[in-house]
Amino acid sequence: MAPVISSEIRFVEAEGVRLRAVLDGPMDAPGPPVVVLHGFTGSAESMAGVAASLSAARRVVRLELVGHGESGAPKDLQPYTMSACSEQVLSAIAALELGPVHLLGYSMGGRAALATAVAQPRAFASLVLVGATAGIADSAERAERMIADEALADRIEDQGIEAFVEAWMALPLFASQARLGEAALARARAERLQQRPEGLANSLRGMGTGAQPPLHDRLASIESPVLLVVGEADAKFRAIAAELERALPNARVAVLADAGHAAHLEAPEAFATQVSAFFAAVEADEERGR
Numbered sequence: 001m002a003p004v005i006s007s008e009i010r011f012v013e014a015e016g017v018r019l020r021a022v023l024d025g026p027m028d029a030p031g032p033p034v035v036v037l038h039g040f041t042g043s044a045e046s047m048a049g050v051a052a053s054l055s056a057a058r059r060v061v062r063l064e065l066v067g068h069g070e071s072g073a074p075k076d077l078q079p080y081t082m083s084a085c086s087e088q089v090l091s092a093i094a095a096l097e098l099g100p101v102h103l104l105g106y107s108m109g110g111r112a113a114l115a116t117a118v119a120q121p122r123a124f125a126s127l128v129l130v131g132a133t134a135g136i137a138d139s140a141e142r143a144e145r146m147i148a149d150e151a152l153a154d155r156i157e158d159q160g161i162e163a164f165v166e167a168w169m170a171l172p173l174f175a176s177q178a179r180l181g182e183a184a185l186a187r188a189r190a191e192r193l194q195q196r197p198e199g200l201a202n203s204l205r206g207m208g209t210g211a212q213p214p215l216h217d218r219l220a221s222i223e224s225p226v227l228l229v230v231g232e233a234d235a236k237f238r239a240i241a242a243e244l245e246r247a248l249p250n251a252r253v254a255v256l257a258d259a260g261h262a263a264h265l266e267a268p269e270a271f272a273t274q275v276s277a278f279f280a281a282v283e284a285d286e287e288r289g290r
Contacts, residue, residue: 013091020064021064026058044062054276061101068199068203085207102126106264114132114222118215118218118221121224129227131261136210147210149210153200230256230263257270
């Protein structure tokens, strides 16, 4: 019998914040679902390629974080803190009745995934972190980043979303995305232009890399297998991934050729191959351990 395929949009109340989720793939797929968290300025739509590459054989849930996409964007700063975001992710997973899941996050979404796993170390089948960090360990560097993030938040509110998006997409960190072509860049720009200035600004103030409490001292508590995906051209995050691999009890790094920071976008076939094999190995190990 052919698998039952569904694709639907759901809104869930998660710790007082309304979050949007897009559910793809077979409803009766075996194995844990995959919950996907986007990066800063992203949305469920910006992670559609990840869902498309994984949802043929498993359930994939693209969750929009607070202040992004069509999820709630409260004026109060507290719901944007990383601890609050982690609680919202856990609450959404429970509300959607997903059970144990593979948690996959890119950049800011990777930081959120790592923070959520630290909050509930045994709640996840595995983690996949793409271009992610555990925060900034050095207090002086963290304070400098917080000042920079606050200044950027002010500019978003003062100058508007269009000026911000143009400046954001011109950052050197994203230069390698030129390989995606003009059509893909135009789609990414259009998606970012749909964001709300207050949501992005408060996200920076509440869960930016400067505002986030560093997680380095708590990484040893994560027992789940972790795949750290990084683009070969992303030297900074290759070094960070190597540090995380040493700090996490059960982690390995996958370096994708011909890719920069957004490795899942720039090398989608290699990304899907690595992640699918990782999930299969995790689930086989779990089955053997029963």
